[in-house]
Amino acid sequence: MRTQDPKTIYLKEYQQPAYWVEHINLTVRLFEGYTEVASELRLKKNPTVDSRELVLNGVGQSIQSLHLGDQPLSEDDYQYSDNILRLQCDADEVQFRAVTHIDPQNNTSLEGLYQSGTMYCTQCEAEGFRKITFYPDRPDVMASFTTRIEADAKHFPVLLSNGNPVDSGALEGGRHYAVWEDPFPKPSYLFALVAGDLASKDDRFTTFSGREATLRIFVEPQNAHKVDFALTSLKKAMTWDEEVYGREYDLDLFMIVASDFFNMGAMENKGLNIFNSAAVLASPDTSNDQRFERIEGIVAHEYFHNWSGNRVTCRDWFQLSLKEGFTVFRDTEFSSDTHDRAVKRIETVAGLRAGQFPEDNGPMAHPVRPDSYIEINNFYTATVYEKGAEVVRMIHTLISAEYFRRGSDLYFERFDGQAVTTDDFVACMEEVSGLDLTQFKRWYSQAGTPRLTVTDQFDAGKGTYTLSFHQSCPATPGQTEKSPFVIPIKLGLLGADGQDLPITTKANYNADTEVLTITDEVTEVVFTGLSERPVPSLLRDFSAPVKLSFGYSNEQLAFLAANDANGFNRWDALQQLYLRAILSMATDHRAGRTLSAPSVVVEAVATVAGDASLSPAIRASMLTLPGYAILKDAVDVVYIDDLIAARKHLVKTLASRYRDIWRSLTEKLSSDAPYEFNAEESGRRQLQGLSLWYWLKAGDQAAFDFAAELYAGATNQTDRSNALRAVLAGDAEALQQSLLSDFYERWQSDTQMVEQWLTMQAGTPGMTVAGIETLMQHPAFDIKNPNKVRSVIVGFAMNTESFHDEKGEGYALLASVVRQLNALNPQLAARLVTLLSDWKRYDTARGRMMASALETILATESLSSNVFEMAQRALKD
């Protein structure tokens, strides 16, 4: 909790610690009512630092005893204030011992050691270890760990920590112990401990050098049937990392534990990953295709961290993207190789535009490598993760896959066992490729999404075509002036027949990769030998995270949507058409004119819907309209009612104009085959779900009947949720109610299904604040459980039509939930604040109500530094 104004930490003030920790012996004794932690740190003076002060972090530590060497320490020997313990240390090598008591049973922050359902577990990233014991809790301190756990044998038969099990046995009083040894030096944020009555399932993996590893998943017994998919995903990920990066697993045992109470998706603790249950437990009956895909991706992500994050870690938390950006890039590539690359790229970019671009376009904007923070937990953002991954992707594009692999080999070899910086990573890529990335590194230090404006000129006489690129980047908090970025632009030039024309130019263009690299504010590129004026296809595969504008006519966009050789750009051309159509209708709505969707757009939809040469998955993504996040990001002032009216009008037009198409697609895409999760089948189900949704929007009774039947006869959760989603979006209230109560009746004992049930309701059109308040009274809701809070509260905030109700009640509800969570779970509370942070982009009336909700939050008593930082940034001029 905040006592005075919280302190800001700066990258430029980084200093190594005066003492390193070589080894820690940790003993954790779990008792009813409290936990005793005894730790022994083998300290070693850092010769490069003059100070002899030992600085240890410690939060909520009730001190029982402290020793330096053999010397017991009394209160005169140290200072313990502001969660830091300081003492003078004369020796260069000495042992520090602490015995403290902590209170995991009342730890609702879900950081440090806490109780999750019937088990105990830990979460130490970023700064949770200091809630377990006194320690230099910073990632550049890497130590080997020996962990002994003692607990009641009956309630906690399973005792786990990082590394390999080395000893276990009985103790008196019905208690027992287990000892774990992790030989790989690691930062404290990768420490983990679990104690519980858990079921487990094993698998095996033989690495490429012939080493045998046991893979083991632990779950609460009722979830034992939901572990197979994660085990299979894990093995796929292990194989991929061997094949694509030459990285092998390094311990004898790899464990995953599922926890119902978890602030994030999952955590890569060395040898002992801890997952949010929702991100690991899967079965066809309870998980839809999207969930399967997400689980596979997260399992891979956490596994990949074993090298990108654990063996090579971050020097300080400003370098967070070193491990997260790189690892997201790795897991995205894994998914692309495993399923459909174009579909994956489309999903990734849609997510980036809906999540990261708005962040970069508002008061929360920060560089991929931030230069200051109050609370590091507030920087686990789309910018650090997703934009960070785009930055790594651009390096990959610029130096080629082959050099990227050589660079990553060098990085892992050179820095194994060390804590390093993004500069160190980039230096490896420069060294192997010979490319100077000095200017490129602005992507790490400058915030904001660059704008790239392109104009063209054709000279028929000379056969030349000129593209002029102009880049700029808007001001972001703390950064008014920006210097030009290095922007790789993958491009093609289409002839009238829709084929790519050969490209000849003197510019910095790589014909093998079709990438043009620009570095200046203004760049003119002349293409020669052209006998016709081409249509440019720019930024193929979204080769750089920028906002591109080129004065395409609607017809040119439709042409690209139908012909571009690049699947991603076909999708993107259509998205631009949709966006334009919606924005211009929003303007009409504002002016009181009648709405009419441009016929080019409406016709393009029929073309795609009927194009059997496109895979169902691609067709589904091409037929999906941009969501509100993207629409809001595209306007100067958000008049939300106009956007809603315009988007609805386009949906309605497409639904009713093509009701026969939607009907026939829905029917044709049915299948009796047993459920299988793969790209083809999930594509089929996705297109069927979308067609059904449109068909139902046309209001046909037959569509409702089809949906009710699909729901009733579903043998998997994808069909079931497709049916429900469609019905909930329509206006058949009786059917909605009956399906929702049937769903709860049937699945109330399944936590993941209950979460989906809550999310669906929170997202239903017509949901009200009163309805949400009722839902929060439901026995299935629990304010202490982040998944439940996310389902209901984030689910509601994503329900644009309801959340932005004109009286501002949605904002007030959110503020009151944040105030309540501030004391219980500051990390989660702070995350919810971001849902109001774009207040300035709205019309004055709504903006004022959102700001006043933020002010209410800022006025909360005992405001956590987490929430303080976010609310204050959101309100800042």
Ligand code: PHE
């Ligand atoms: N490091 C985790 C990941 O990205 C995320 C995480 C951060 C989990 C902080 C818990 C706490 O894989």
Ligand code: ZN
């Ligand atoms: Zn990660």
